[in-house]
Amino acid sequence: MVRKNNLVGYTLLEMIIVLGIFMVLILLAYRPIKITWQNYEERQFIKNFERKWNQSTIKSIQEEKHTNVYFYHD
Numbered sequence: 001m002v003r004k005n006n007l008v009g010y011t012l013l014e015m016i017i018v019l020g021i022f023m024v025l026i027l028l029a030y031r032p033i034k035i036t037w038q039n040y041e042e043r044q045f046i047k048n049f050e051r052k053w054n055q056s057t058i059k060s061i062q063e064e065k066h067t068n069v070y071f072y073h074d
Helices: 012-063
Strands: none
Touching: none
């Protein structure tokens, strides 16, 4: 019985091409993902702001006093 050493695998050129295509796809997806993340953060800020604003309004009405709203930059 004769055995052949037929190794199946990828060549270096094939691996470089596949990695190149993968990197191009990642670079093409980066901008839309970044925009989506910024929109998400903006929506979260607006929700948080509205919640805090409503809390301070309710507190002001309940205590019959003026309230102050302060903004801090993290």
